[in-house]
Amino acid sequence: MKLSIIQRVKIISAVQITIVGVVLGIAFIFFSYGSDAFYPYVSGAVSGLIAGFSISILELYIFTRGAKKITFIWLLTLKSAIYLILFSTIIFNVVVFSRISRLNMSYLEVLNDTTFQYYLTHGLFKIEVIYTLIFAYVINFTRMMSRKMGQGMLANYITGTYYKPVHEARIVMFIRIVGSRKLLDKQGPLSFHRFLNNFYFDVSNPAISRGGVIHEYVEDLMVITWPINKGLVNVNCIQTYFDIQKLIKLKTEKYNRLFGFEPRIQAGIHTGAVVISEIGEVKTQIVISGDTMNTTSRILDQCGVQKVDFLASDQILRMLGLPKNIHTIPVGEIKLKGKLESMALYGIKDFN
Amino acid sequence: MGLKILISMRNLFRYTKKTKDAFIIMGVGLVLGLLYPTLNKGDNLGSVINGFIIGVVGSGFIVFNEIVLNVKFLRQLKFKALVLFKTVLYSVFFISIIPIVVSLTRSREQNTSFIEYVNGGGLHQFLFHEDFHIIIAYSLVSTAVFIFTYQMSKKMGQGVMWNFIIGKYHQTREEKRIFLFIDLNNSTTIAQNLGDIEYNKFLKQFYFDITDSIISNYGKIYRYVGDEVVISWRMKKGLENTNCINTYFQAKSALEKKREYYMNHFGFAPSFSAGYNYGKVIVGEIGDIKSQISFIGKVMYNTAAIEKYCKKYDTNILIADKLLKHLKLSSNYNIIKKGEVEITNSTPIPVSSINLK
Numbered sequence: 001m002k003l004s005i006i007q008r009v010k011i012i013s014a015v016q017i018t019i020v021g022v023v024l025g026i027a028f029i030f031f032s033y034g035s036d037a038f039y040p041y042v043s044g045a046v047s048g049l050i051a052g053f054s055i056s057i058l059e060l061y062i063f064t065r066g067a068k069k070i071t072f073i074w075l076l077t078l079k080s081a082i083y084l085i086l087f088s089t090i091i092f093n094v095v096v097f098s099r100i101s102r103l104n105m106s107y108l109e110v111l112n113d114t115t116f117q118y119y120l121t122h123g124l125f126k127i128e129v130i131y132t133l134i135f136a137y138v139i140n141f142t143r144m145m146s147r148k149m150g151q152g153m154l155a156n157y158i159t160g161t162y163y164k165p166v167h168e169a170r171i172v173m174f175i176r177i178v179g180s181r182k183l184l185d186k187q188g189p190l191s192f193h194r195f196l197n198n199f200y201f202d203v204s205n206p207a208i209s210r211g212g213v214i215h216e217y218v219e220d221l222m223v224i225t226w227p228i229n230k231g232l233v234n235v236n237c238i239q240t241y242f243d244i245q246k247l248i249k250l251k252t253e254k255y256n257r258l259f260g261f262e263p264r265i266q267a268g269i270h271t272g273a274v275v276i277s278e279i280g281e282v283k284t285q286i287v288i289s290g291d292t293m294n295t296t297s298r299i300l301d302q303c304g305v306q307k308v309d310f311l312a313s314d315q316i317l318r319m320l321g322l323p324k325n326i327h328t329i330p331v332g333e334i335k336l337k338g339k340l341e342s343m344a345l346y347g348i349k350d351f352n
Numbered sequence: 353m354g355l356k357i358l359i360s361m362r363n364l365f366r367y368t369k370k371t372k373d374a375f376i377i378m379g380v381g382l383v384l385g386l387l388y389p390t391l392n393k394g395d396n397l398g399s400v401i402n403g404f405i406i407g408v409v410g411s412g413f414i415v416f417n418e419i420v421l422n423v424k425f426l427r428q429l430k431f432k433a434l435v436l437f438k439t440v441l442y443s444v445f446f447i448s449i450i451p452i453v454v455s456l457t458r459s460r461e462q463n464t465s466f467i468e469y470v471n472g473g474g475l476h477q478f479l480f481h482e483d484f485h486i487i488i489a490y491s492l493v494s495t496a497v498f499i500f501t502y503q504m505s506k507k508m509g510q511g512v513m514w515n516f517i518i519g520k521y522h523q524t525r526e527e528k529r530i531f532l533f534i535d536l537n538n539s540t541t542i543a544q545n546l547g548d549i550e551y552n553k554f555l556k557q558f559y560f561d562i563t564d565s566i567i568s569n570y571g572k573i574y575r576y577v578g579d580e581v582v583i584s585w586r587m588k589k590g591l592e593n594t595n596c597i598n599t600y601f602q603a604k605s606a607l608e609k610k611r612e613y614y615m616n617h618f619g620f621a622p623s624f625s626a627g628y629n630y631g632k633v634i635v636g637e638i639g640d641i642k643s644q645i646s647f648i649g650k651v652m653y654n655t656a657a658i659e660k661y662c663k664k665y666d667t668n669i670l671i672a673d674k675l676l677k678h679l680k681l682s683s684n685y686n687i688i689k690k691g692e693v694e695i696t697n698s699t700p701i702p703v704s705s706i707n708l709k
Binding site: 072144192193217291 | 642
């Protein structure tokens, strides 16, 4: 079975969350029981493992997109209640089983044991449950932050990779959803927002499954970049465009029903050196700039002028060995706005 | 150095945002300080007092280092060096402060003097036979979490993280906002002359120099796109004291003051054009793997179009007349009618320019 990239990302996150759970479980015991206890460490690790695993399942597979439908307060209350019940059950049972194996008692004997009852009422039980709840909130919070920053960017921010501007070679594609602005004019901003949200959600998988990084959305414009080798392998960068197109075709009926129009995309692709850097003191953003970015944007502008949906520069095509079904059609030497020399551009079509 | 610290101390009281951050950090520090003894020792009054003092003093030290001092050379250190430096700094701090606090409270408890307590072996007992190492580890982990969260919230900018925590934009909402689009003039020429990296530094410096005039007038930086910055205000905040207009004039004079610096370093001095408008936007999250809070509305396109017309009307500032109507400009300003801005599929927008008399 071949996993889609989104599924792989989810599984990796689940493993990470679970590992963090185990570490925090052990850390708790270190802080509360000290370093010479042994059994508490086992219980701490096991509780962390189970709690981490259940948080992963809940966050990654159950509280997903539908969660947006209820208000924040309700979602928070619901989640807190579920987690509270879940964690109480987990910790309770882990401690019981730890005692069963350690003291050679039966389940019922443990429940009737006075030291166990003392642990529940006066001991650390409550604090352990609260600690695990806080862990769940922190996981939630970090995941949101990381999404906000973009793929892999949280780590870059933390380590300051782009604090000073860095030159990198990249393949850059600008994609515009043609005609979607009519939606804004006719049905208003709420409907346009809903459309963009639906669209970007749908194309997430094809956009990143071929090694691309979604850099940003600027209203109806999406910017994707690839490190050179990732973009070239399997003609990934070009295929991404066709993958997105196929997906749109599959969902045409949905878009027609919800928004009364079929999205169409235009794209410009180019390659060259870009500058990646953190910009801004108060609000920091990782920006990709440089001549390559401007040129790609101008190539996209040419799509409308030349009446071609997908335009590529000569530079990127020379690096690629295209499969037979993908054809290039020269549109000639074009003088792009703000450029001194003209550039050879090619329309790209898939004849499959 | 001393003067600099004094100035930033004063700023701490002037800039409400930093003061708020300082209070939040100290509040959380207090809670974490109290949490440890309740976790570990139950309700022993002495250790609760210790936790309280260490929590407050520790977070106070963090506030002093990270917010008040915020030393520039540290910000330019490589990440690994920075982590090493801070680990050493905070370890030394906690290792020296915690025994002092504990000895003080315990000597009080035992009705002896501080010196007698230390000489009597009490300190030795605490350092080597109790939970001293655990307290140090706990303090360092808390400090790391503090610094991480504070840095992230700074990077996300102006209340974004807070809005997240309270779920402000969990569901979309409609807001009436004033928008300002700022675009660097002659960017193509400058970029071609400076080359990619130098141009990037130039832009960074430009953004750095105009930031103060944005935040001191309560503007929120929405995003940077190429050589353009988008700033917005809630309607009320932007109109108050003509905050939104002040941003333009203050940024302009800030750049004029640094003109020589720019000429010496880059050979170009930046100037910018600005377009103003207001309107309703939908504020909400967009995207899945990469998600963004975005403003969606016609006003975004309109304001961009207004800014583009600056060149045509030979001015650096254009304001939609409908926004001017709401502004109570002082008599120091001249208002100059300029004409209309064409918008595709929509009615043209009358605009005016303003300047200082």
